[in-house]
Structure formats: C-alpha cells, structure tokens
Amino acid sequence: MDNGVKLSMRENGILVLLACLLCGCSSTATLKHVESDSAKMYEEYRKVLHDLHEKGELWGRGKVSLDDDFGNIEENQFAIYDIDHDGRDELILIYETNAVADSIEIVYDYSFEKGEIQEQYAEFPNLKFYDNGMIYAGISHNQGVAGRFWPYQLYAYEPETDSYVIVAFVDAWDGNFAPTNYENEDFPEAVDADGNGLIYYVEEKRVGENEDETDYLEPAPIDDSAYEQWWDTYMDGAKELELPFVNLTTENIECIGVEGN
C-alpha cells in the first residue's frame, strides 16, 4: 500500500468520524473497518441512499415518484447487515413511499472483485430474513382463496453463486373463507385431515427450471402435517433475523460504516 492510499484512507476516516460526531451517532464512535475495500463499500452504500434521498433515484432503476401523498422520503428505511453470512455487510432498503405496486425491498451487495454495487435480491417489502439464509417473501396481495393464510415465496441463499434462488411458492385454500374456489369446486374435506379448514399448495421450484412451463403446474394439495414437515426440511430451528432498520435521513446515512451503527 503506498502513502497516497494511506493518506486517502486517513482522510476518509476523519471525514466519516466528523460526519458521525456532527450527526450525533455514538460519541465514542470509531471506524469499524480500516480496509480500503470496506470503506469503499460503505461509501457506495451511502451514495445509493443519498441518490434516493436527495435526487429521487433508485440505484439501477432510475427515477422514482416523490409524491407526498405517499409520505415523506425519510419514512423509507434501510439497514446494514450481513444477511447472507458471507462476511461482508449488505445494504437492505425498503422503499415504500409509493403506490403499493411499486413498493420494493432491495438487498444491495458490494462486489470486492469488481469494486461496484450490485442488486442481490428484490421483492415486495413483506420479507423475513432467517439466520439460515432463507427468505420468506409474502406476496403483495392475498386475493385468492387462502383466507387466513398469506401466500409467500421461499428463497434460499446459494453460496456458490452468492445469490438467492427460489425454493417454492406456497399457497393455501381456507375452506372457512371460501367454501368453493373459482372453478366452483367444493373445498376438499378429505384432504383436510385435521379439520382446521386449511389445505396447502407447495409449488417447488428448482434452479434452472423453465419457469414459463412449470409455473402453472398445480401441485396436489396437502394438509397441515405434511406442510409442516415440508417447512421443517428448510426451516427447522431457523430464527428470524432482527435487522437494525433506521429511517432514510441524511444523519442515518452518514452513520453507515461507523461502529455501533
């Protein structure tokens, strides 16, 4: 490492520390990361958030609507967290001061090899991240016959490709909510062995599968015990992560990369 790099790192550190002290982060704040790569990563994350906060631009997606009817831009939230346990932090952004259809939760990752941001995952902001790398992604609208059950997609983290792959789409039929379905078929009582009025459709997907052809194959319905068994094969013992979300404010953005934030 030459002196020029050392100097710029030091300058960068002083700037971040100053910004932190000014914005009221922890008064004992010290730089969390000294490697220039990490400093660059956090700098890129701050830039993504500043672009949304000040210019109404969502990284890689262009301009967004800044209609006050949907709330103030600072009501959106973000978190810095290593959600896939690969040793480096991701930026998780929930952007929802917009029409529901345009609301989105995005996970940004930073490629140390390329030295640039990349979008690692994006879905409707009804997500739960788990400590085993799985993501529960609730769909935006529950307009089918699922009733008290909320349909979702389940994603798994794949370390080889450092990406999330879909495992399954899960839907249900709540017989108490909808005694007949859209085809006017009666709720299949025989499948509902435990009699709680719910049966499930687990549509499993595999990497590389042709989604256009397989998406419409209706899986056979299963009851609670089989559904729970299926869930446990992926989620047994998994705990939901509590991400440290904060509001999208200049102060919070400037605290990224500083210890305790």
Ligand SMILES: [Ca+2]
């Ligand atoms: Ca990570």
Ligand SMILES: [Ca+2]
């Ligand atoms: Ca049942």
